[in-house]
Amino acid sequence: MKNSNILSYILAIILAIIFIYPLYILILIAFEPVSLTFDRLYPYQLPFDFTLVNFESSIKDLSLITPVLRSVVVAFIVAILAIVLSTSAGYGLNKISSKFSNKIIVLMFFANMLPAIVIAIPISVYFIKLGLYDNVFGIALAQELVVLPISTFIMLGGFRALPVDIENQTNIDGANLLSSFRYVLVPLIRVPLIITFLLAWMTSWDEFTYAIIISPLAPTFPVSLYDYVSRGDPFISSSFALLVTIPVIVIVVFLQKYLKGEYLTGGMKA
Amino acid sequence: MTYKMELINLKKSYNSVKVLKNLNLNVNEGEFLVILGPSGEGKSTLLRTIVGIEQLDGGKVMVDGKDVTNRPPNKKNIAMVFQNYALYPNMTVYENIAFPLKMAGMNKTEIKTKVNDVAKLLKIEDVLDKNATRLSGGQKQRVAIARALVRKPALFLLDEPLSNLDARVRYTSRQELKRLQKELNYTFIYVTHDQLEASNLADRVAVLHDGVIEQIGTYNDLYEKPATKWVGDFIGAYPMNFIDGNVLNYPDKIIGFRSVWTTNGDTIKAKINLIENSEGNYYVHCTSGESNIVIKTKDQYSVGDDISFDLTRFNIYNNGVLEDVKLTEYYKSEPS
Amino acid sequence: MFKNHTNYKYILFVLPALVYVAALSFFPAASVVFLSFKTPKGAYSLGNYYAIKGGLLKSTFDTVIVSFGALLIQLFFAILIANILIKSLKGNKLFSTIFIIPYGISTVVSAFIFSLIFSAVGGFANSTLHSLGLLHLFGIAGVNWYATQYTSMGIVMFADFWKNTPLIALILLGGLSSIDPAMMEAASVDGAGSFRRFIHIVLPNLAPYIAIALLIRGVSEFNIFALPLVLIGYHPSLINTLVYEYFTSISSVDYSYAAATILLLIIVAFAVLVIKLGGASNYEKQ
Numbered sequence: 001m002k003n004s005n006i007l008s009y010i011l012a013i014i015l016a017i018i019f020i021y022p023l024y025i026l027i028l029i030a031f032e033p034v035s036l037t038f039d040r041l042y043p044y045q046l047p048f049d050f051t052l053v054n055f056e057s058s059i060k061d062l063s064l065i066t067p068v069l070r071s072v073v074v075a076f077i078v079a080i081l082a083i084v085l086s087t088s089a090g091y092g093l094n095k096i097s098s099k100f101s102n103k104i105i106v107l108m109f110f111a112n113m114l115p116a117i118v119i120a121i122p123i124s125v126y127f128i129k130l131g132l133y134d135n136v137f138g139i140a141l142a143q144e145l146v147v148l149p150i151s152t153f154i155m156l157g158g159f160r161a162l163p164v165d166i167e168n169q170t171n172i173d174g175a176n177l178l179s180s181f182r183y184v185l186v187p188l189i190r191v192p193l194i195i196t197f198l199l200a201w202m203t204s205w206d207e208f209t210y211a212i213i214i215s216p217l218a219p220t221f222p223v224s225l226y227d228y229v230s231r232g233d234p235f236i237s238s239s240f241a242l243l244v245t246i247p248v249i250v251i252v253v254f255l256q257k258y259l260k261g262e263y264l265t266g267g268m269k270a
Numbered sequence: 271m272t273y274k275m276e277l278i279n280l281k282k283s284y285n286s287v288k289v290l291k292n293l294n295l296n297v298n299e300g301e302f303l304v305i306l307g308p309s310g311e312g313k314s315t316l317l318r319t320i321v322g323i324e325q326l327d328g329g330k331v332m333v334d335g336k337d338v339t340n341r342p343p344n345k346k347n348i349a350m351v352f353q354n355y356a357l358y359p360n361m362t363v364y365e366n367i368a369f370p371l372k373m374a375g376m377n378k379t380e381i382k383t384k385v386n387d388v389a390k391l392l393k394i395e396d397v398l399d400k401n402a403t404r405l406s407g408g409q410k411q412r413v414a415i416a417r418a419l420v421r422k423p424a425l426f427l428l429d430e431p432l433s434n435l436d437a438r439v440r441y442t443s444r445q446e447l448k449r450l451q452k453e454l455n456y457t458f459i460y461v462t463h464d465q466l467e468a469s470n471l472a473d474r475v476a477v478l479h480d481g482v483i484e485q486i487g488t489y490n491d492l493y494e495k496p497a498t499k500w501v502g503d504f505i506g507a508y509p510m511n512f513i514d515g516n517v518l519n520y521p522d523k524i525i526g527f528r529s530v531w532t533t534n535g536d537t538i539k540a541k542i543n544l545i546e547n548s549e550g551n552y553y554v555h556c557t558s559g560e561s562n563i564v565i566k567t568k569d570q571y572s573v574g575d576d577i578s579f580d581l582t583r584f585n586i587y588n589n590g591v592l593e594d595v596k597l598t599e600y601y602k603s604e605p606s
Numbered sequence: 607m608f609k610n611h612t613n614y615k616y617i618l619f620v621l622p623a624l625v626y627v628a629a630l631s632f633f634p635a636a637s638v639v640f641l642s643f644k645t646p647k648g649a650y651s652l653g654n655y656y657a658i659k660g661g662l663l664k665s666t667f668d669t670v671i672v673s674f675g676a677l678l679i680q681l682f683f684a685i686l687i688a689n690i691l692i693k694s695l696k697g698n699k700l701f702s703t704i705f706i707i708p709y710g711i712s713t714v715v716s717a718f719i720f721s722l723i724f725s726a727v728g729g730f731a732n733s734t735l736h737s738l739g740l741l742h743l744f745g746i747a748g749v750n751w752y753a754t755q756y757t758s759m760g761i762v763m764f765a766d767f768w769k770n771t772p773l774i775a776l777i778l779l780g781g782l783s784s785i786d787p788a789m790m791e792a793a794s795v796d797g798a799g800s801f802r803r804f805i806h807i808v809l810p811n812l813a814p815y816i817a818i819a820l821l822i823r824g825v826s827e828f829n830i831f832a833l834p835l836v837l838i839g840y841h842p843s844l845i846n847t848l849v850y851e852y853f854t855s856i857s858s859v860d861y862s863y864a865a866a867t868i869l870l871l872i873i874v875a876f877a878v879l880v881i882k883l884g885g886a887s888n889y890e891k892q
Contacts, residue, residue: 040728092616121849169345172321173344195672225718226714229717
């Protein structure tokens with residue numbers, strides 16, 4: 001083996017330990033009796049014991065279940081809205097000259113750069129008037145801003161990659177826009193649609209700034225986790241955090257092949 | 271089920287580039303019309319505007335006497351076969367062919383009969399269950415044709431459908447396309463840059479140049495009587511030769527002749543630059559006066575020799591336009 | 607080639623997304639700037655800015671330190687990770703899976719875990735130091751990770767590095783795999799060592815990807831909010847937490863607009879800077 005490979009292995013292992021350690025700690029806390037972790041000045045780092053007590057108590061405490069469900073609902077609204085808006089926008093952008101469409105994409109990414117907190121504060125004022133404050137739709141509408149540019153960009157890429165003239169062929173064969181989409185276009189842009197959906201879903205799941213400002217009293221999971229932590233109540237939160245984190249990690253690992261730099265960068269270069 | 275089509279004053283430009291400039295063309299019922307032209311002359315654009323996937327800037331498309339210009343593509347009843355066939359990759363061959371019928375709202379049993387009939391006609395029955403992406407080039411082309419045929423449209427537009435095939439398949443496909451068109455008596459409008467295809471397939475050939483149909487006629491017409499110098503230059507394995515009219519006492523005119531329209535004589539003199547040997551004949555590239563010309567001969571020459579010849583026939587061009595066709599009587603009996 | 611330049615009906619498909627962005631992002635941002643000049647009495651002045659001058663200046667400074675610090679650390683490790691993953695080492699699949707895990711852990715959960723790790727009492731970091739005998743060596747019971755504002759900021763940077771390096775590594779990995787291996791081989795044949803290959807071939811080819819990563823991450827870096835809020839609260843306040851601090855106290859809501867405006871300014875300045883530089887590096891490539 002070459003020297004440089006040995007060095008690579010050593011570095012990779014060190015980095016792997018750093019990246020996995022916090023997750024390990026979360027799992028440890030969740031399954032270890034409190035007497036070995038929180039109650040000690042120097043908590044044990046190796047699994048000496050195993051208990052499900054923490055889990056049972058966290059599941060019995062219903063106060064975190066509602067925020068998790070709320071987060072799930074919001075994430076689905078955000079993802080579905082992202083699919084609808086970005087499919088339409090991507091389709092349209094692909095049809096107009098790239099000089100013009102690039103400008104629109106840049107504009108959208110620019111909007112994306114505006115700080116969430118700067119936007120969230122005035123939006124919360126408007127949402128109070130519109131009845132969207134402390135409301136899942138309010139959070140979803142605001143979070144949509146975070147995902148819309150990248151979603152549009154991914155969908156534009158999807159439409160650009162379609163075989164030349166395939167949509168024209170559907171029209172010549174007698175299809176209108178709706179049947180074009182239903183029978184040919186949607187099946188062909190399946191992959192970008194899935195990526196868009198999952199990215200939007202995960203972004204919403206993770207989003208904190210809009211959520212805490214627009215819906216403080218009907219919090220999503222991140223916001224209520226923050227409440228627990230700031231109240232100094234980490235016992236329940238940790239097993240709960242683990243519970244909701246594991247499925248997302250599984251999704252991410254599963255989706256690894258789609259989470260490529262190309263999808264996230266292509267548009268900025270054009 | 272055969273229709274005629276008239277194109278009246280078609281206009282189309284991209285940005286400031288005019289691609290079609292008042293183009294006029296009549297296509298007869300049941301005719302196999304080939305639109306021939308070099309790449310980049312807007313042949314594809316012409317088909318696209320006819321079928322309606324590109325918007326015309328002006329002009330009218332009349333099918334069977336009815337103005338269909340402003341109908342969307344899905345209401346025009348014109349079929350088109352694209353160069354890359356544009357088969358639906360998410361469907362089987364059967365589903366591809368059935369798609370236009372499904373869009374027309376036909377019931378399943380009827381669709382099945384029609385798809386099977388057309389598959390038999392094109393000899394693709396045994397690939398019907400395959401995915402459209404898993405076919406050979408020749409099969410894809412047949413499927414594309416089948417999909418166009420199955421709905422019995424008013425007109426067929428074909429955009430270089432053979433250009434993606436390899437030579438052997440291209441030959442058989444060409445024969446079959448011709449047979450199909452004659453058997454079914456459909457009106458075909460076929461775009462190509464390949465003169466061999468044009469001469470083999472076409473009832474009439476329309477030469478597209480500079481946004482208009484520069485000449486329309488049988489391939490022989492185009493070969494023997496090119497209406498303009500440009501057509502003469504474009505048609506034929508070798509471009510038509512053009513020399514100064516003074517040589518034959520036509521001052522201010524240009525004489526045009528094919529390399530095979532020559533015989534022994536001493537009216538025209540030239541100097542040889544290059545000799546090509548082709549199956550017992552020699553194509554001699556030479557310079558006569560200011561012009562570079564090619565003549566066909568059976569005699570052997572060497573580069574640098576002087577050569578002289580007479581013409582068996584020639585065309586007279588005035589300002590680039592055909593003015594007169596001369597068949598030189600006393601040469602006519604001699605073989606060229 | 608056959609794009610329909612004249613057919614503007616397709617703009618209609620883009621319109622919903624555009625209107626959305628304009629209504630929910632440009633309009634609110636503009637109204638924040640507008641409101642920042644408004645005093646509680648309804649007059650327009652720079653009063654809000656003067657009132658919070660000191661705190662704002664300090665937060666801005668701290669935010670810049672955290673942002674650039676975190677960016678540099680992330681960039682360094684992302685390049686390292688991308689260079690490891692591009693090699694076809696045995697077990698690379700496992701490594702890349704491990705490296706992506708933080709991406710799947712939500713920011714607040716990460717912040718929560720790090721708050722447990724860096725707890726001054728009963729924290730896992732101190733526990734590790736204890737096991738290694740380091741605490742004993744210095745004769746202390748534990749390190750107070752939040753002793754000074756700079757250690758606090760360091761913890762935020764570390765947590766941020768952990769959470770966000772995977773994304774940059776992914777982008778840079780895309781850049782690395784776009785480099786033609788033939789180019790590297792040619793350089794090797796020409797006698798360039800791995801360091802010189804990296805400087806002369808890898809880096810210039812990677813530059814546009816680095817610019818994109820900087821832009822995406824840099825902007826989010828200045829917007830860093832959940833991590834500092836959970837980890838260090840308002841000690842010190844970064845701009846985002848400062849805005850939130852003002853916003854949540856009824857007496858200072860107006861100040862939050864002024865602070866938000868400054869944040870907006872910094873972001874726009876940073877974005878313009880990176881786009882200019884990134885654009886330049888793209889240009890040199892051609």
